[in-house]
Amino acid sequence: MTRLPPVPYEDWDAEALRPLTGGRRVPPSNVLGLLLHHPALAKSYLTFSTHLLMRNSLPPKVRELAVLRVAWRRRCQYEWEQHALIGRQAGLEDADLDAVRTGADTLVNRAVDELETTSTLSDTTYTELALELDTRQLLDFVFTVGAYGMLAAALNTFEVEPDGGSGEKVG
Numbered sequence: 001m002t003r004l005p006p007v008p009y010e011d012w013d014a015e016a017l018r019p020l021t022g023g024r025r026v027p028p029s030n031v032l033g034l035l036l037h038h039p040a041l042a043k044s045y046l047t048f049s050t051h052l053l054m055r056n057s058l059p060p061k062v063r064e065l066a067v068l069r070v071a072w073r074r075r076c077q078y079e080w081e082q083h084a085l086i087g088r089q090a091g092l093e094d095a096d097l098d099a100v101r102t103g104a105d106t107l108v109n110r111a112v113d114e115l116e117t118t119s120t121l122s123d124t125t126y127t128e129l130a131l132e133l134d135t136r137q138l139l140d141f142v143f144t145v146g147a148y149g150m151l152a153a154a155l156n157t158f159e160v161e162p163d164g165g166s167g168e169k170v171g
Helices: 014-021 028-035 041-054 060-074 077-091 094-102 107-116 123-132 134-158
Strands: none
Touching: 014 041, 028 041, 028 060, 028 077, 028 134, 041 134, 060 077, 060 094, 060 107, 060 134, 077 094, 094 123, 107 123, 107 134, 123 134
């Protein structure tokens, strides 16, 4: 049972969702239903998170691998299921998801693990990332990891139930 049930769909505040939707109607979502308990927060957060999800300078596969690693480490079922689906749409395969789950020694896993553990990157990992990513991508990477960690904390705290995504479970 969720600690804070989503705001009913018929009570959604369209203006608070505008940064994400552009005024279009979107289907029900438990994460949006959670955020709409606080419309001002929802509007501000969705402005930022829409950039990270839709206008991020990272290659989509890199973005999704980073988000999935955060979700796996934080044991966030909602985030894992949603981003397993998004990741597959971006071209991730079973082997990619397995590498996230097992913590395989990949640059993305290592960078996420360092950011999640120490809130910084080692010189070695930073140098390796800087060889692969430009300045904007480096910024988007760090902010993506941080923002999805924050979202995982909220989703876990309020026990937000998955919308019925991939069915792929976090450990």
